[in-house]
Amino acid sequence: MLRPFDTSQQLQMQGQQQTKANPEATVAERKKQLSDDSARLLKLANELKAEVDKTDKDTLSIAVIRKADEIEQLAHKVKEKMRLTAGPN
Numbered sequence: 708m709l710r711p712f713d714t715s716q717q718l719q720m721q722g723q724q725q726t727k728a729n730p731e732a733t734v735a736e737r738k739k740q741l742s743d744d745s746a747r748l749l750k751l752a753n754e755l756k757a758e759v760d761k762t763d764k765d766t767l768s769i770a771v772i773r774k775a776d777e778i779e780q781l782a783h784k785v786k787e788k789m790r791l792t793a794g795p796n
Contacts, residue, residue, distance in 0.1 A: 737792050744785045751778045 755774045762768060 734792065737788055741785060741788050741792065744781060744788070748778060748781055748785065751781065 751774060755771065755778060758768070758771045758774060762771065
């Protein structure tokens with residue numbers, strides 16, 4: 708039985724294929740995606756702070772937990788893209 712690729716493996720394979728075809732365009736596109744994702748992270752973090760500030764000290768809403776989860780997932784995605792952009796060390 709074949710094991711499905713995880714997201715980082717898929718991103719890496721796509722990046723390798725695109726880099727071979729047009730490396731400059733690939734780097735420019737990845738930088739644009741990083742910029743867009745970073746802006747989204749900032750927006751989500753500000754929204755999370757505003758929601759946390761609204762809650763009392765003993766309870767957090769499900770919305771706050773979901774927002775934190777979304778931030779975490781996006782942060783991992785950004786980290787993987789940065790690794791691909793930086794290349795192997």
